Amino acid sequence: MAENLRSGDAQGTSTETTGSIHDERQTSEQSADLPGSTDDSLNSYQKRHRSTPPWVWIVAVIAAVAIAAGGVFAYRHANSSSSVAETSQSISIGLKLAPTNLDIRNEAGAALDQVLIGNVYEGLVARNSENAVVPALAKSWTISKDAKTYTFTLHAGERFSNGDALDSKDVVWSLNSLIDNDYVNAQALANVESVSADGTTTVVLKLKAPDAALLWNLTGRAGLVLDEEAHYDAKTQAIGSGPYLVDSFKQNESLTLKANPRYWGSHQAKTHTVVLRYITDDNAAINALKSNNVQVLAPITANLSSSVSNDGDVVVKAGNDTDKFVLAFNSTGPKTADKRVRQAIRYAIDNKALISSRGGADELLGGPIPSLDPGYEDLTKLYPFNQNKAKELLSEAGYSTSKPLKLDFEYANIYGTEIGDQLRSQLKAVGIDLNVKVVEFSAWLNDVYTNKNYDLSLVDHNESHDFNAWANPEYYFNYDNKQVQELYAKAVSSTSDAAYESYLKQAARLVSEDAPADWLFNYRVTTAYRKSVTGFPLNLNQSLLPLWNVQNKA
């Protein structure tokens, strides 16, 4: 038995970390004596003195596994995780991008607008699911003939969740402090000359010049009304006048909202507790939905949605949104300053293929304005997928197979690696070498946004009404077109909606023709929810997520 115990394999199996310890321990053992303590045990051994039968080993192995397995099954009757919502009194919703903190004044990012605006903080006006302006704290408003004076009338008896009354003084203070302190989104009120109160329920905004976008801007952070008297840590708490209040916020984990017992308005919360869970990993999110840890998942990756849509209890639906996946070409870049190069890239991109590889929910978008925004028109015919045209333009610009065009493409890792791989292979087909760099968002901010040091870059610009980026030569696009800037200025200062839209339309067409970017697609958010859930908004739910109407009737 002794001889055949040695199985003949090499001894290089110990892990890297152990190598050094292992070697030097060997040397000290060579010269060592037997530990004295074995003597006792040797004596006892001599009494027994028999060899172990083979079955003992098999039993030992099985026992080891069985103990482990036993440990596993011991939990079999353990209670389910507490996070499962059983009653209609609570609901859990899985989201993807988490806000870093709750400071709506200083912390940028759509993740914060999404959960706080309309739920915890309210604005003078709000947006509905069709992206149109509707009353909120202001029940009505009038606009003067010259479009320079806006008069808002508040509901009587409005109050904050801490019991403080909300009247015109709070509105004036909120808007003025936003402008004075240059808080996030202050530029939306750049045209405002003064904000004043007239009695307790009337607020008057006077403008330096007409601003057709003002009303819509007030639906976002610019129009929020905060309580001047309330003192709280804005990073971890939020005190507003909405149907919900913040119960607890765990960074990157969850935000728990509870119905506001002092809510003043008509959007009374239908569910007492709403837990918003932030799950970054797509597979983890699907598992959370399947195991009922969340009853809603927004967004769900369209590609993965098939794994839950077979489940009779789950509904999967896509909604419209204003997200534009903008593949920007640096308009002053060494190679991309050449319009022919930019046009060639637009012809070379097969947007339909990109969309179908993502699950097919997204829509084609040919220009800077998405279908939910004023000034939209279908511009997808301007640069259809045409590889021959792309090659022609590239050879005009002086590139060939012997002298290929090499471009750097840098974007943030939140958008995944697939999109970079696809664009690389699509552009390779027309002779463009794309060097793809997927970096952290903070690195992207540094290289592209701040230093404008890039050839190609990709960002999901999710804001609505954000055409101004193309009229701002300082923005990271480096796009400077006087005609577009004039048209945009005319649009903003127009006093009728029709004029506003027609100027925007003209400007958007010009921008698209210039090819400072390719709008890869208009992202449509796919939401999955259990059949027992009602009232969950499907449209625009990544920018604004009104929760007052959501219920889980399980």
Place this chain on the structure above:
Amino acid sequence: MRFLLRRSALLLAALFGMSVLIFIALRVLPGDVASVMAGLNATPARVAALRQELGLNRSYLQQYVDWSGNVIHGNLGVSVLTGRDVGAQILSRVQITFPLILLGLFLACLFGIPLGCASILAPHAGVRQGLHMLALVGGALPALWGAMLFIMLFAKGSGLIKIFPSQGFPDEGWKQPVSACASLVLPALTVGIIVGASIMRYTRSALQEMLASEFVDMGMACGMTRVQAVLRIGLRIVSPQLVSVIGMTFAEMITGVMVIENLFALPGIGSMLVTDVGNRDLLTVQSELFVLAAFFLCIGFAVDVVHRILDPRLKGAALLASAEGMQ
């Protein structure tokens, strides 16, 4: 006593070196927290104002002195992004990562050591080979794969046998011990399999050498069977090495469980670090990394001390050699 003094001095020097290294390494990263906070529509003026406000314009030396001074006083600082105390943040995360590692390591030893012994001593070549293959496969298993496998088998909702939650941690944390434990089972199993395989391989190779050593011959001369001798004498002789390996594995796992925490949506140390580095919340990351590094070094320190207790033959020279070997 002299040993302890020496070893402590070494520890302190290493901690200082670590703090400098961490500080410098983080300053190499592009981007800063001010631009992250200001977002995509910020004017350069606003970013500059934020920078001033957050003290990012001070010299690096000044920043280092301020930070390290605070750490020496036990104050890890407050995150400029979240407004939370970094120490408290680490504590709340450790409550998840630590039990996960301990449970995983316990399972790993439970699998690894007996199976490692069996893969040497089992009387049938087939069993030995099979176990050896098992160790190799377990060691080569990507964490992601293992985790998915366990989720498919045992997860509530999507598994074949719906037993354990596979997502997240109960809201009340350890106030609900049963569900807290339950939510750690699958991740710990994943950790246990992967780490267990390496412990198994290590046990195996250590015992293999024992097989041929004179200690075992001596034991057999005293009337033991080979198996008894290896288990009784051999295992005892290699136990200090095993302790070192398990100790170092433990320290490694702190960062090693990141992927697993992410998959099971557990709010542990791993996900915290990834987020804070991404946000360039450097002051916070500095403190977090320093705490982890300190922990790592202390484990090394503890392993050396335990080593000495287990193996009284170690004396000055050998000890120093081993201490350097550990670093």
